[in-house]
Amino acid sequence: MEDLEKIAKEIRKDILLMLNMAGSGHVGGSLSCVEILVSLYFKVMSYDAKKPSDENRDRFVLSKGHAAPALYAVLSKAGVFPRDMLWTLRKLGSPLQGHPDSKYLPGVEASTGSLAHGLPQACGMALAGKLDKNPFRVYCLMGDGEMDEGLVWEAFMSASHYKLDNLCVVIDNNTLQIDGRCRDVMNIYPLEEKFKAFGLYTKSVDGHKFSELISAFEEAKNNKRSPTVIIAHTIKGRGVSFMEDKVEYHGVAPTDEELKKALEEIDEGD
Amino acid sequence: MKATRDAYGDALLELGRKYKDVVALDADLAGSTKSVKFKEAFPERFFDMGIAEANMVDTSAGLALCGKRPYASSFAVFVTGRAFESVRQSIAYQKLPVVLCGSHGGINLGEDGGSHQAVLDISLMRTLPNMKLVVPADYNETYTAVLSTIKDDGPVYIRTSRAKSPVFTEGDFVFGRGRALRTGRDVTLVACGFLVWYALEAAKLLEKEGIDASVIDMATVKPIDEEMLYDFAKSTKKMVTIEEHTIFGGLGSAVAEFLSEHYPIKLKRIGIPDVFGESGTGDDLLCKFGFNAAGISNTVREWLKKN
Numbered sequence: 366m367e368d369l370e371k372i373a374k375e376i377r378k379d380i381l382l383m384l385n386m387a388g389s390g391h392v393g394g395s396l397s398c399v400e401i402l403v404s405l406y407f408k409v410m411s412y413d414a415k416k417p418s419d420e421n422r423d424r425f426v427l428s429k430g431h432a433a434p435a436l437y438a439v440l441s442k443a444g445v446f447p448r449d450m451l452w453t454l455r456k457l458g459s460p461l462q463g464h465p466d467s468k469y470l471p472g473v474e475a476s477t478g479s480l481a482h483g484l485p486q487a488c489g490m491a492l493a494g495k496l497d498k499n500p501f502r503v504y505c506l507m508g509d510g511e512m513d514e515g516l517v518w519e520a521f522m523s524a525s526h527y528k529l530d531n532l533c534v535v536i537d538n539n540t541l542q543i544d545g546r547c548r549d550v551m552n553i554y555p556l557e558e559k560f561k562a563f564g565l566y567t568k569s570v571d572g573h574k575f576s577e578l579i580s581a582f583e584e585a586k587n588n589k590r591s592p593t594v595i596i597a598h599t600i601k602g603r604g605v606s607f608m609e610d611k612v613e614y615h616g617v618a619p620t621d622e623e624l625k626k627a628l629e630e631i632d633e634g635d
Numbered sequence: 636m637k638a639t640r641d642a643y644g645d646a647l648l649e650l651g652r653k654y655k656d657v658v659a660l661d662a663d664l665a666g667s668t669k670s671v672k673f674k675e676a677f678p679e680r681f682f683d684m685g686i687a688e689a690n691m692v693d694t695s696a697g698l699a700l701c702g703k704r705p706y707a708s709s710f711a712v713f714v715t716g717r718a719f720e721s722v723r724q725s726i727a728y729q730k731l732p733v734v735l736c737g738s739h740g741g742i743n744l745g746e747d748g749g750s751h752q753a754v755l756d757i758s759l760m761r762t763l764p765n766m767k768l769v770v771p772a773d774y775n776e777t778y779t780a781v782l783s784t785i786k787d788d789g790p791v792y793i794r795t796s797r798a799k800s801p802v803f804t805e806g807d808f809v810f811g812r813g814r815a816l817r818t819g820r821d822v823t824l825v826a827c828g829f830l831v832w833y834a835l836e837a838a839k840l841l842e843k844e845g846i847d848a849s850v851i852d853m854a855t856v857k858p859i860d861e862e863m864l865y866d867f868a869k870s871t872k873k874m875v876t877i878e879e880h881t882i883f884g885g886l887g888s889a890v891a892e893f894l895s896e897h898y899p900i901k902l903k904r905i906g907i908p909d910v911f912g913e914s915g916t917g918d919d920l921l922c923k924f925g926f927n928a929a930g931i932s933n934t935v936r937e938w939l940k941k942n
């Protein structure tokens with residue numbers, strides 16, 4: 366766990382650095398999902414970074430595509446591509462597009478960005494795995510605001526209908542979207558009851574605690590009856606005090622001054 | 636320099652003050668589309684539908700069926716693409732007076748990349764019967780265009796931009812009328828959106844090389860000003876269209892369709908070739924696709940040499 370904590374700190378710093386260099390991007394929702402991604406790529410998933418196209422690999426789909434910086438930082442840390450590439454984020458010609466693009470970057474399993482299109486693609490992957498009798502698992506990370514889209518619920522319905530027990534969805538429940546708090550913009554709650562009514566096995570965890578995340582992922586692996594949805598309670602902007610739980614930090618990059626303060630704060634925590 | 640999306644917000648606010656039936660809807664992007672100005676002034680007449688563009692558009696139809704005048708906004712890529720079936724079935728098919736505003740049109744939004752860049756929204760909206768389509772050139776034109784929609788009895792799609800651009804048009808926007816901003820003998824440049832400004836700049840560069848270009852601001856892409864196209868086709872015999880959009884189905888196609896049937900002359904379409912957008916700064920992308928003044932004037936000069 367100590368290792369994972371250390372990796373999470375490095376990922377947070379890389380996210381802040383790359384966004385600062387890009388001059389734009391989504392910081393809040395990238396910082397809120399760091400522990401989720403680190404658990405998956407460094408503990409839970411069967412994934413060889415040297416073989417990102419191995420047909421037996423577990424798949425991860427970032428349905429909330431705007432958190433691309435978090436995914437890129439984790440993929441490079443895992444060894445899919447060199448860290449130097451991070452600094453090309455959002456620049457003309459970079460494989461690190463503003464939102465994940467499977468055409469240009471190995472390790473990106475599906476192109477996303479327009480919200481809600483990740484989950485149904487993950488369902489398709491899970492169906493393909495079943496057809497091929499390949500035991501790989503499919504993970505999908507979604508935002509809580511993303512739950513507003515009707516397509517999400519069509520996909521959950523089909524995931525349950527086809528008993529996709531090889532699918533595990535995580536909701537980054539940071540309670541914020543762009544125009545404000547999710548409950549004020551469009552109340553999606555209660556989530557747990559909705560998922561249960563859709564026939565999904567549901568688990569709530571502290572999305573910043575590795576132990577809770579990992580045990581929920583292990584539980585999901587053992588659940589052979591239905592897809593699993595993990596509601597990860599998180600804080601948007603987590604790790605940088607002045608960004609935490611602030612709607613203003615959804616779609617901005619840290620300025621030089623903010624970057625300095627943020628990096629210091631993360632290092633102090635050591 | 637002002638962004639056309641700000642004009643949408645300002646005009647919507649003005650309409651809200653004047654007409655009690657005006658209601659506004661957004662899909663979790665009120666701050667970006669600028670409908671937030673209406674939201675703050677008239678919270679009871681503003682509905683944030685969350686990230687649910689299709690639901691927003693169909694709900695607008697219901698509001699219109701009960702006598703309201705809905706203005707629904709989101710990014711251009713989502714309000715036209717994500718919600719296309721709702722626009723087709725509920726808005727256009729019923730010919731309801733719903734105004735759809737797609738902000739962040741084209742590629743100038745930049746870094747968010749191809750997933751967010753609307754490069755085919757004009758084409759999608761143009762194929763819909765009953766739909767009027769406006770791509771205004773600057774703040775003033777957008778402002779008066781939005782105000783004028785209150786007189787419409789059917790749907791209108793207005794595309795705005797994220798980037799700030801020069802404010803240069805004078806006088807009110809009139810539906811269906813192009814504006815001749817410059818009259819020359821050799822070639823006519825027909826543009827929409829803020830590229831009209833670049834077309835004017837390109838015309839100045841061409842003038843130095845002895846090429847005398849007309850420039851038309853064709854803000855209403857549908858119904859297009861056929862009379863003006865006919866007159867300029869006749870007087871210059873060569874035409875170039877310029878749009879921040881794929882060359883398939885947009886302004887260039889509309890002009891091509893008209894000319895080939897009514898006054899066949901040589902036409903060059905400047906636009907995005909058969910590709911999606913990508914990440915980069917707005918300026919990098921405008922440059923890459925040849926939309927700045929130098930890019931446009933180069934393309935026009937080289938094309939004229941061969942034609």
Ligand SMILES: Cc1ncc(C[n+]2csc(CCOP(=O)(O)OP(=O)(O)O)c2C)c(N)n1
Binds near residue numbers: 397508509
């Ligand atoms: C279909 C669609 N509509 C709108 C947007 C613009 N948008 C980007 S992020 C976002 C808010 C997402 O909120 P949430 O899912 O809660 O993400 P997080 O809080 O984790 O950043 C919106 C509306 C989009 N990307 N896709």
Ligand SMILES: [Mg+2]
Binds near residue numbers: 537539
């Ligand atoms: Mg959220």
